[in-house]
Amino acid sequence: MTAEPLRAENLRKIYTVKGAPPVEALSGVSMAVHPGERVALLGRNGAGKTTFLRIASTLLRPTSGTIEVFGYDVDAVPERARPYIAVVPQEGKPFFHLCPREQIYTYLRARGLSRETAKSRTEESLVRMGLTEVADRLAITLSGGQRQRTMVATVIATQAPLLFLDEPTIGMDPFARREVWASLRDLTTKGSTILLTTHYLDEAEALSHRLYIVERGRVIVTGTADELKRSVGGTLKVVLPGAAGRASEFASFGETVPDGGTLTVIVAPERLGELMDLAVRSHLTATVGPVTLEEAFLRVVGRKIDEE
Amino acid sequence: MRSEIATTRAFGGTAAFLWTEVLVQAHEELAMATAMVTQVVLLVFVYILAPSLIGVALVGSVVFSTFTLGQRVLNEAAYIRIDHKATDLYLAGPMTAEGYFLGMAVGILVVYLPPVAILGALTVLVAHLSVATALLLFGLSGVVWLFAASIGYIFSTFFRDNRAIWAYASLFFNVFGVLPPVFYPFGYFPAYLRPVALLMPPSAAAALVQSRLGATVLSTGETWLAVVGLAVETTGLFVFAAYWARRTVRGA
Numbered sequence: 001m002t003a004e005p006l007r008a009e010n011l012r013k014i015y016t017v018k019g020a021p022p023v024e025a026l027s028g029v030s031m032a033v034h035p036g037e038r039v040a041l042l043g044r045n046g047a048g049k050t051t052f053l054r055i056a057s058t059l060l061r062p063t064s065g066t067i068e069v070f071g072y073d074v075d076a077v078p079e080r081a082r083p084y085i086a087v088v089p090q091e092g093k094p095f096f097h098l099c100p101r102e103q104i105y106t107y108l109r110a111r112g113l114s115r116e117t118a119k120s121r122t123e124e125s126l127v128r129m130g131l132t133e134v135a136d137r138l139a140i141t142l143s144g145g146q147r148q149r150t151m152v153a154t155v156i157a158t159q160a161p162l163l164f165l166d167e168p169t170i171g172m173d174p175f176a177r178r179e180v181w182a183s184l185r186d187l188t189t190k191g192s193t194i195l196l197t198t199h200y201l202d203e204a205e206a207l208s209h210r211l212y213i214v215e216r217g218r219v220i221v222t223g224t225a226d227e228l229k230r231s232v233g234g235t236l237k238v239v240l241p242g243a244a245g246r247a248s249e250f251a252s253f254g255e256t257v258p259d260g261g262t263l264t265v266i267v268a269p270e271r272l273g274e275l276m277d278l279a280v281r282s283h284l285t286a287t288v289g290p291v292t293l294e295e296a297f298l299r300v301v302g303r304k305i306d307e308e
Numbered sequence: 309m310r311s312e313i314a315t316t317r318a319f320g321g322t323a324a325f326l327w328t329e330v331l332v333q334a335h336e337e338l339a340m341a342t343a344m345v346t347q348v349v350l351l352v353f354v355y356i357l358a359p360s361l362i363g364v365a366l367v368g369s370v371v372f373s374t375f376t377l378g379q380r381v382l383n384e385a386a387y388i389r390i391d392h393k394a395t396d397l398y399l400a401g402p403m404t405a406e407g408y409f410l411g412m413a414v415g416i417l418v419v420y421l422p423p424v425a426i427l428g429a430l431t432v433l434v435a436h437l438s439v440a441t442a443l444l445l446f447g448l449s450g451v452v453w454l455f456a457a458s459i460g461y462i463f464s465t466f467f468r469d470n471r472a473i474w475a476y477a478s479l480f481f482n483v484f485g486v487l488p489p490v491f492y493p494f495g496y497f498p499a500y501l502r503p504v505a506l507l508m509p510p511s512a513a514a515a516l517v518q519s520r521l522g523a524t525v526l527s528t529g530e531t532w533l534a535v536v537g538l539a540v541e542t543t544g545l546f547v548f549a550a551y552w553a554r555r556t557v558r559g560a
Contacts, residue, residue: 057400061558078558082401089396095328095388097335106331109324110403110411138335154397164400 003071005084005162005193006033006056011065013051013217025051027217028065033162038184038194040208042201042297048217049197050090050166056195057087057164069162086111086160088168090197092151096140100131100150103139107154125157128183130176144171149180156183163187165196169203181207201294213297215304229291232299234268238275239287246282250275255299266291266299319550321403322411329384329415336419343380344423346482347372350491361492363435367445367517368491370431373424374449375490375510378456379481380416385409385464386473399557406550413457424449441520448513448538455509455542456481458549465556490514494524506534509541 013026025048033039041049054060056067058078067074069081094103104125108118126135129149139147148171155163165184169177177200184194184207198204204211205225213221213228221228229235233254243250244258253275254266267275272288279286333339347369354365388394399405428449432442463480467473488504488511489497497505505511512534518524519531526534 054396057396059396059400059558079404082399085400087396087400089393089400092393092397093391095332095392095394097332098328102328102331106324106328107397110321110328110398111401112320112324112403151397158401160401 003068004032005035005037006031006067006069006195008032008052008056008067009065011052011055011067012063013048013055013060014063025217026055026062026065029214029217029219031212031219031222033193033195035193036188036191037210038188038196038208040204040211041195041197041214042199042204042211043197043214044301047214049214051217052214053087053164053166053195053197057085058082059087084161086155086158086163088151088155088163088165090166094139094147094150094154097138099134099136099138100126100142100146100153101135103150104154104157108157111158113158121157121159125153128156128179128186129153130179145173145176148172149176152180152183156187159187159190159192161192163192163194163196165194167197167199169198169200177203201292201297205293213300215301216308220304221300225293225296228300229293229296232266232291232296234266234271235291236267236269236272237289237291237295238265238267238272238279239263239289240265240279240284243279243282243284249278249282257299266295317404319404319407319410321398321407322414325398325403325408325411326415326418327411329412330418333384333416333419339380340420340423343373343376343420344427346376346486347427350486354491363431363521364493364514364518364523365491366427366431366435367521368514369427370424370445370449371452371510371514371517372485372490373420373427374417374453375456375485376481377413377416377420377453378458378460379477380420381413381457381460382464382477383473384412384416385461386467387470389464390468390470395557405553405557409461409549409553413454413461417453417457435521437521441517444520445517448516451538451542452509452513454546455538458542458545461549462545462552465552484508485510494518494526502530503533506530507537507541509538512538 008029008031011026011029015023015025029052041052043049051060055062056074058074058081061075070084072080074081094100101122104122105118108121126132129152131149131153134142134146139150142150152168169180172180188194210222210224211228212219221231240263242261243263244261247256247258247263250256250263250265253271254268257264265275276286351365351369355362398408428446431437431445437445488508490510494505494515506515515524515526516534519526
């Protein structure tokens with residue numbers, strides 16, 4: 001396996017439904033995911049993330065463009081790509097009348113793993129995902145978060161070379177989410193590669209080496225979380241209550257965002273002192289904090305929406 | 309830690325998914341009991357109205373039982389695809405689509421075999437079936453099951469909403485399993501419609517067993533029509549179902 005785990009070139013997908021205008025879900029997406037990477041695909045609802053993931057995981061045909069998994073053309077020879085991948089589908093649920101232990105074990109067996117390997121991987125995955133206490137309870141009796149953990153545990157147990165996770169931690173509590181993050185980090189240190197979608201920006205920041213932001217079927221930004229934050233003009237934000245009407249005075253420091261009576265200024269660290277001097281001279285109180293990925297995401301996508 | 313990379317082979321994963329389906333279905337004890345309701349109700353009617361036909365009706369009940377397993381395949385395939393996204397989970401991997409289909413169908417058959425076996429045993433006892441006739445009945449019922457399971461899986465891929473399935477599935481399987489001469493003698497069916505009945509697997513299977521029992525007289529041509537029809541339709545539909553299962557993985 002010397003080829004890239006995932007490579008897409010100019011991928012397009014147009015949905016056609018009788019009696020309705022065609023919808024272009026992907027408009028020429030290109031991306032490469034390198035071995036051992038954890039890459040997050042971000043975007044608003046309907047931006048095209050799930051469509052991309054479904055095409056990459058051989059569950060949907062593209063309209064045009066190419067996409068390869070470990071060098072195998074996903075559209076032309078999906079059966080060659082499938083042994084290398086595993087998918088946590090969006091809104092997927094375990095079988096309600098199986099317990100987590102059965103769900104994981106039978107799934108691994110269905111993928112062709114030997115009894116011994118399937119058994120040991122099942123137990124390992126149950127422990128990793130904190131499911132040992134409920135391992136023998138029918139999934140129908142589990143909470144939503146526990147069911148989702150079962151789905152993730154099922155797929156993680158495959159140790160497939162390329163994992164696609166569509167909103168893998170949805171409905172999980174913060175502790176469970178961190179257990180998933182740790183498991184995913186562990187998997188990539190051992191050689192797997194992960195492409196995930198999420199609406200939790202803290203998750204994307206904590207977990208991914210690189211991000212792709214998709215908007216209306218196009219990749220509008222790619223890079224690390226820090227690069228994305230820098231792209232909005234700075235990595236710090238200064239919150240100035242009561243200064244919303246004075247945005248023009250602070251505009252030279254970076255992007256200004258009035259919200260109610262408060263003005264937020266995005267600023268580069270090297271200009272923070274200068275900005276604080278101005279705030280003091282203007283008799284304003286100021287709170288300084290880091291720009292979060294969510295704020296950067298909102299700015300980047302918001303700008304794109306404004307442009308269009 | 310590199311995973312064991314399985315290669316995909318035709319019908320790969322059938323046995324494992326069969327076992328999965330057995331575990332899933334085995335929790336539905338009530339469904340297993342209700343699998344016999346229609347047959348038992350019809351048998352009671354026949355026993356009251358025409359007791360001499362109870363042997364024929366029992367033969368029909370066995371054939372009908374395996375035919376309606378197709379409805380269970382339809383329901384299950386659609387439910388786990390639409391509600392659980394199981395198709396995405398299982399088929400974006402080395403397991404084959406035809407293995408998924410066949411595993412599901414056989415798993416459902418295994419779980420629902422006890423009710424069929426009860427009706428089968430009753431039929432053997434009441435209708436005094438010889439070993440050869442009993443083997444013919446069970447063999448043809450198996451063929452009908454394969455036909456019904458195939459059509460059930462194919463139909464399941466057309467639905468996007470489970471609520472629509474309840475109406476259509478029940479309509480299809482009851483109409484084709486009850487209206488034609490499955491529970492009553494083939495000779496009672498209008499003569500001009502008999503070729504149609506012989507081209508429908510449930511009534512063709514029932515007619516062949518009735519003929520063997522002496523409850524119906526089939527001409528040589530009719531016998532051939534039933535046998536060839538059953539063989540061609542079942543083989544053709546099964547092959548198509550396997551092909552269709554593969555085809556609908558992407559965009560089902």
